[in-house]
Amino acid sequence: MEEAVGIRWHRLITRLAGSGFPDAAVRLEDEGPRLAMVFRALSGDPGLAIKASTDRNINTWRPLAHRLAGTGRRHALAWREADALRVPESLAVFPDSSLNRDLYLWLTAMASQASALPAGDWLQGNQQLVLKTLAAYPGLGDIYRTLAECLVTLRQTRRMPAEQRQREAALQRALLSPGSQPALPAAPGQPWPVALWLYPLPEQPPHLPRAANDDGSGESGGNGKVRQSRQRKQAKYVDDSQNRNGMMIFRLESLFSWSEFVPVDRCEDDSDDEDSEQIAEDLDYLSLSRSPSTSASRIKLDLDLPSAAEDDIPLTEGCLFPEWDWKKQQLRDNHCRVIPMLPRDATPAPLPERLQPLARTLRQRFEGLRPQRVWQKRQATGTLLDLDACLHFAAERQRGSASSQPALWKRESAQHRDLSCLVLADLSLSTEAWADNSHQVIDVIRDSLHLLGEALDAGHDDFAMYGFSSRRRDHVRFNLIKNFAEPWGDTIHGRISELKPGYYTRMGGAIRQATEILRDKPSEQRLLLLLTDGKPNDLDIYEGRYGMEDTRQALLEARKAGIQPFCVTIDQQAADYLPYLFGQQRYQLIRQAAELPSLLPKLYLLLTGRSS
Incomplete structure (x- = not known):
């Protein structure tokens, strides 16, 4: 009984806390070819691909329903990288699917006019980028105004504390009149995500040197296909559970039992997850470690060049x-x-x-398409007489107009x-x-x-x-x-x-x-x-x-x-x-x-x- 009530309660509160309009959702998978063509037509970097972004944590104020349901923490945003434009995998911001398609188009147009957005200039950077895009492509003015007005209308329905309302009002003015807001009023946390703007690049994990036993091949050791996610995950490095840099404490009487010691890490499970791909999709972060017991390192491939006697x-x-x-x-x-x-x-x-x-x-x-051998007629030299050429020459000579160097031969040759x-x-x-x-x-x-x-x-x-x-x-x-x-x-x-x-x-x-x-x-x-x-x-x-x-x-x-x-x-x-x-x-x-x-x-x- 408790489980049934819990399931119904979860469905109810999740529905009440839901944001967006799923019935009007538009997917990048369907819009991708059109957006790629538009991006290049608008003089965007032809080397950039348009790919799905990963939901990112935004520390923003959440209504009570969102806090009860545990939603509203992660949001699909758009940003530009060195080799890709990242946009949400699906858009359901507006109740009309045509507006969501226009939102994809607008984000693509903005990205064609800018490189990666500076992390410390999000408000001013986006306002100036909007003005630059509208100046370059005035035909997008009506689309932007429609999207901005609809987005402001949707954002005005949110109830929030007074200090949050002041910042939200400034954001709405920046949307309706780009360039009018020099700064946002101070308020706790981050503002609610703005679907019409680009965001800075996500934080990258610190670079670590490659492990000695890492050949960098990135190849799978299995015999099946490897499914590749279209989204890009954020990563963070974690400590190896077999860290040997700490202090070792032992009792002398345990010395004689070392010959029976087996270094088994009881904190790790070496069994394969049956649904590891789906688990990876659900994780906020992918944890990276140098543990020798990871799935990718259980089978090692030696990529060193073979000896001269064995090589090609x-x-x-x-x-x-x-x-x-x-x-x-x-x-x-x-x-x-x-x-x-x-x-x-x-x-x-x-x-x-x-x-x-x-x-x-x-x-x-x-074989039926081989170059065929053909007879070249009316040649000065050849292997056989060309009877048509001989008759024509005889008639011309009777009329007194024959050539002094008649071409009376034919020869066989192959077309090349x-x-x-x-x-x-x-x-x-x-x-x-x-x-x-x-x-x-x-x-x-x-x-x-x-x-x-x-x-x-x-x-x-x-x-x-x-x-x-x-x-x-x-x-x-x-x-x-x-x-x-x-x-x-x-x-x-x-x-x-x-x-x-x-x-x-x-x-x-x-x-x-x-x-x-x-x-x-x-x-x-x-x-x-x-x-x-x-x-x-x-x-x-x-x-x-x-x-x-x-x-x-x-x-x-x-x-x-x-x-x-x-x-x-x-x-x-x-x-x-x-x-x-x-x-x-x-x-x-x-x-x-x-x-x-x-x-x-x-x-x-x-x-x-x-x-x-």
Whole structure:
């Protein structure tokens, strides 16, 4: 009985304390593509993605109903980071869904006119930012006034102490007349969140040096997929429960029992949480520690380079390439070393038997697209007489107008398709993950290379294949699978079968090396086809915005050299960053990784302007 009453009471008080209008809620998942287009159209930083923010604690005055229900502490806010614009995952501020959509639009417009908001200038910074946005885009004036008036009307219904009312009245005047309020009246706590304004960046945890046994891979040791939250969590460091820096007290008579001592930490549970992902979503903070018993460190991967006797064979000492420093907006000369390598244990092998039926189908389809041999008529020299040309010459001679150098021959020649394609496959450590219940990503990449090579060989196209991975800037591995001069056959199949997951994904250096190879091809159409499963990353500063900007710069250099880059990916978050790197129509997202081997040849036909 008590439990039933408690449940009903909880539902009642939560409903009474509820804020917002859930029936009019609008989700970022639905509005994201539109907002991204608007953000770039308004001259926003094209490198920024629009992502969901995490609710933050706001120490503000709460009504009695909120205090009874335990709600009103956390609020969804908007702010701008170095590489992303963070907005609430859903908006239900207004009773009309169209107003909530306009609120998303307004926050996006404000963010396009400002960098991160200074932490100590929240009131003045937002007022000036509103004025700057309205001055830049006067067409947004009606939208802002409507949103501000509706928000002020909703805020006026809140009952609060007198000192809180004075501050709230000043905030409302600042909303209705931006720039009119130099400061807020003093009052305890923080003001109730303002949905139309941007907020400073959340506090970051203090930086700690990387642990000695932390390889920084960030890879999961499990065989399943890792679900990535679209929200960004705040973190805080906590002390390790196995801290050994304290004073140790022992009794001498316990000395003989040390041989039986087992260092078990009774305060920790090493069992896996069945619903750990949902628990992480519900936490206010994610606690970070260096405890060796965490889930991520139970299985350690040694990412040190193998010995020379076990590693792939380096073909040269490598080539130095520049790298783009987006903060300084300049190239760092000779900053990245790309080393061409050949698989050590690769031996000639036939196409895997399970792929042969599909390979036969692809070969038949591409053989029909081979350049056909045609007869060139009315030639000065040739192998056979052109009867039509001879009859025409005889008639012209009877009329007295025949040429002194008649073209009476015909010869057979093959049409030439002036195209070169370089396939660049991502062989980073993440390809060891499972794409589905029966396929690893590296298996999908191997099968794709096998089948695409069979198709291109049947069509007599000029193509090459390489793979890449990296371990910092001085060791970018560029694996030779097939160069333009080598024939397709068992040797290449053997190399593909020996491809293994490498290290990290320093795309910029690999793209520059591929560009140099294609630059030497005189073909009219040169295609760079990149197969990947994730965004650029490496152990050093190549994470985040740095890696994205360097990759984008490398792709711009490729386009200037007359090369057409195109990306095929199985990364389900690719839509957040690939339009910025490759362009809207220059990438293809594959929803089911197992479909990649069969879809890739069809995609190649579309890219080269042919149909099967």
